[in-house]
Amino acid sequence: MKFAFVVLFSAVLAFAYGQANLPAAQPCDEALCKLPHCRCSSTNIPGALSASNVPQFVLLTFDDGVNIGNMVLYRQLLKNRFNSNNCPAAATFFVTHEYTDYTMINELYNDGHEIALHSISHRNSMEYWRDASVSTMMSEIGDQRSQIAHFANIPVNTIHGVRLPFLQMSGNSSFQMKAGAGLTYDSSWPTIAFQDPGLWPYTLDYRSVQDCIIPPCPTASIPGPWVLPMVAWTDLSGFPCSMVDNCYDHPHGSDDAAWYNFILKNFERHYLGNRSPFGIYVHEWFVRVNPGLWKALQRFAGVINNMNDVYMVNAKEVIDWVQNPVPNNVYRQRPCKNLLRTQCLPNICGPLPAPEGEKNYYMQVCSRCPSRYPWVGNPLGL
Numbered sequence: 001m002k003f004a005f006v007v008l009f010s011a012v013l014a015f016a017y018g019q020a021n022l023p024a025a026q027p028c029d030e031a032l033c034k035l036p037h038c039r040c041s042s043t044n045i046p047g048a049l050s051a052s053n054v055p056q057f058v059l060l061t062f063d064d065g066v067n068i069g070n071m072v073l074y075r076q077l078l079k080n081r082f083n084s085n086n087c088p089a090a091a092t093f094f095v096t097h098e099y100t101d102y103t104m105i106n107e108l109y110n111d112g113h114e115i116a117l118h119s120i121s122h123r124n125s126m127e128y129w130r131d132a133s134v135s136t137m138m139s140e141i142g143d144q145r146s147q148i149a150h151f152a153n154i155p156v157n158t159i160h161g162v163r164l165p166f167l168q169m170s171g172n173s174s175f176q177m178k179a180g181a182g183l184t185y186d187s188s189w190p191t192i193a194f195q196d197p198g199l200w201p202y203t204l205d206y207r208s209v210q211d212c213i214i215p216p217c218p219t220a221s222i223p224g225p226w227v228l229p230m231v232a233w234t235d236l237s238g239f240p241c242s243m244v245d246n247c248y249d250h251p252h253g254s255d256d257a258a259w260y261n262f263i264l265k266n267f268e269r270h271y272l273g274n275r276s277p278f279g280i281y282v283h284e285w286f287v288r289v290n291p292g293l294w295k296a297l298q299r300f301a302g303v304i305n306n307m308n309d310v311y312m313v314n315a316k317e318v319i320d321w322v323q324n325p326v327p328n329n330v331y332r333q334r335p336c337k338n339l340l341r342t343q344c345l346p347n348i349c350g351p352l353p354a355p356e357g358e359k360n361y362y363m364q365v366c367s368r369c370p371s372r373y374p375w376v377g378n379p380l381g382l
């Protein structure tokens with residue numbers, strides 16, 4: 001009787017947390033967890049390199065829909081920008097489906113930027129994301145991979161990463177989905193406890209030491225996907241912020257000198273420290289409404305593009321380096337990454353009936369037009 005009760009109780013618990021059959025992660029064992037496929041969560045530099053030999057990666061990311069409203073800024077900031085090794089500077093775009101112009105995704109991809117996943121619906125509910133099961137994650141994010149590849153006409157195997165809406169994780173389920181879908185990394189998990197020195201990317205084979213800012217965080221052993229921690233910035237009052245637009249006490253909107261110093265101060269914590277990747281995680285609208293930030297970003301990019309140990313690269317390239325760490329002098333001799341270019345023959349589609357409500361949508365794609373507006377559960381709009 002007692003045994004049956006225990007079994008039933010654990011089954012209920014496992015069901016409630018969606019963690020059935022998942023082994024709890026154990027403390028990390030450096031002797032067993034080795035690159036390229038396993039790394040303990042730590043601030044140690046991969047490959048035990050000394051900081052002065054490590055390429056400092058700068059990760060510029062933008063979230064949400066890509067359309068003509070924000071593409072103007074992306075083009076101005078990123079076109080014809082090169083790192084000091086003469087390879088194109090790159091950014092990462094965590095894209096949502098709604099209000100995305102897929103012909104512009106094609107353009108960003110062909111300019112060498114990384115296209116990553118940020119859900120189909122971006123539903124405006126923290127609870128929805130917090131409680132999302134593996135199958136919800138699969139239909140929101142796993143399916144979005146084939147959706148973007150189809151409508152933007154880009155190779156599906158160039159889409160590797162995920163950032164969850166509102167940085168709201170759902171315990172193990174999103175990582176189970178990533179492992180199942182063969183996705184490489186997640187960049188949704190902020191840290192304020194490992195800001196200085198910063199936390200380097202790691203895997204979830206073993207228990208993470210990372211602080212859980214927006215619970216629930218994963219607790220199981222889930223080999224495969226990497227965590228690319230969002231190391232927080234510090235605002236002018238000393239408070240942490242995981243995205244630039246979350247910094248409460250930031251420079252005045254038009255004061256570009258103050259914005260430049262603000263970026264530089266946060267950058268130096270990484271560059272003069274353990275050189276963990278420096279993230280500039282921001283939404284385009286925030287840059288647009290703060291013209292000082294806009295100018296400061298261009299100035300900062302210009303400066304680092306001339307430094308021989310700093311590189312603006314996309315998130316996947318950072319994971320690649322962590323898996324096979326080499327010193328800066330070796331890294332900068334490498335040939336630039338080879339891009340498989342694709343074409344876009346634009347189609348304007350619509351009006352397309354919405355899945356919910358009366359709304360009609362128009363969308364621009366590089367494929368044939370869908371017969372209805374694509375959505376969760378019907379990502380190709382069949």
Ligand SMILES: [Zn+2]
Binds near residue numbers: 063064122166
């Ligand atoms: Zn978002």
